[in-house]
Amino acid sequence: MPPSPDPKAIESVLLGGEAVHTRKQAVELAGIDSDLAHRIWRALGFPTQSDDSVIFTESDVEALRIANSLLQEGVLDEDGVVRFARAMGQTMARLADWQTSILSTLFFKDGEEASAGPLLGRVKELLPDVERLLLHIWRRQLAASTSRTLAVMSNGQDIVPNYYPLIVGFADLVSFTTLSRELDEVELAGVVESFEETAADIVASCGGRVVKTLGDEVLYVADSAAEAADIALRLASGIRTHVEVPDVRVGVASGPVLAMHGDVFGTTVNRSSRLTSFARPGTVLIDDTLAGELEGTEGLQVVQVRARHAHGLGLIQPYALRRNYEPGGAPEPE
Numbered sequence: 001m002p003p004s005p006d007p008k009a010i011e012s013v014l015l016g017g018e019a020v021h022t023r024k025q026a027v028e029l030a031g032i033d034s035d036l037a038h039r040i041w042r043a044l045g046f047p048t049q050s051d052d053s054v055i056f057t058e059s060d061v062e063a064l065r066i067a068n069s070l071l072q073e074g075v076l077d078e079d080g081v082v083r084f085a086r087a088m089g090q091t092m093a094r095l096a097d098w099q100t101s102i103l104s105t106l107f108f109k110d111g112e113e114a115s116a117g118p119l120l121g122r123v124k125e126l127l128p129d130v131e132r133l134l135l136h137i138w139r140r141q142l143a144a145s146t147s148r149t150l151a152v153m154s155n156g157q158d159i160v161p162n163y164y165p166l167i168v169g170f171a172d173l174v175s176f177t178t179l180s181r182e183l184d185e186v187e188l189a190g191v192v193e194s195f196e197e198t199a200a201d202i203v204a205s206c207g208g209r210v211v212k213t214l215g216d217e218v219l220y221v222a223d224s225a226a227e228a229a230d231i232a233l234r235l236a237s238g239i240r241t242h243v244e245v246p247d248v249r250v251g252v253a254s255g256p257v258l259a260m261h262g263d264v265f266g267t268t269v270n271r272s273s274r275l276t277s278f279a280r281p282g283t284v285l286i287d288d289t290l291a292g293e294l295e296g297t298e299g300l301q302v303v304q305v306r307a308r309h310a311h312g313l314g315l316i317q318p319y320a321l322r323r324n325y326e327p328g329g330a331p332e333p334e
Helices: 007-014 023-030 034-043 058-072 078-107 116-153 176-182 185-205 225-241 267-278 288-294
Strands: 054-056 163-173 209-213 217-222 248-260 263-265 284-286 300-304 308-310 314-316 319-323
Touching: 007 116, 023 034, 023 054, 023 058, 034 058, 034 078, 058 078, 078 116, 163 176, 163 185, 163 225, 163 267, 176 185, 185 209, 185 217, 185 225, 209 263, 217 225, 225 248, 225 284, 225 288, 225 319, 248 267, 248 288, 263 267, 267 284, 267 308, 267 314, 284 288, 288 300, 288 319
Parallel strands: 248 284
Antiparallel strands: 163 217, 163 248, 209 217, 248 263, 284 319, 300 319, 308 314
């Protein structure tokens, strides 16, 4: 097996130069408080090193200098700078792992001797284009997020920051544990990727947003009842057409949520999760609030089913959601 590239070579390619500064030197060059620099470095997801360890590149120093300027100019306070660093660090760590996985799959073909050299070379070639694409997508997403936030704040209601009404849906692969015992790792990864890809396409095409994926589960949100219903029904029927993926069950709830760290929290989210667990394969269950919002919507049936007790939430009254043209009665959840 050929030797792995020197870590310094990787740094030189991806960071525009090797590590040449200790932490103490980097702090002095950036003009930043040592404790704040330490907090930022940890928030970005990197391990603590001794003061005399040479781990900082010139670009690291520039990043610390920029972070410090946000503080000095009053754009952010110290906690805000650290929170920004944590948001970017955690997001970019996942993105980097995901992209590396894709590239390694493309470049290391079956039967070929694995070598990191070709991968590193191709990454170097791709860097300029990927950087431009990354910046454009980030600006696009930031514009969309800002527009949604301003719309919520200007609707005339007494809105608490990061706490506002939203519609939350879960889509869950049925019998995933059993499936994981029957398939090998490669086959299981194919099922999960197919599920996530199909679910993400459906959610986006209907105007919703994927919050996160958990392997056998997708959490999404939507701003309107009609969008959320359309997404749920398409997930329940669309993914079922993929023979390698088992049926999904979907639960959707409407109500206030706490939006933090790119995630959503609160009773509405918990209620949606429990509705998913009550649903039968290939069906959609919604809560009473969403049922009321969808009342009279053309093309949809909302049928009350048996109330269920949910631990920590009390009695939940589910409603089965289906399209009018589907034959048969609405199924009772198990």
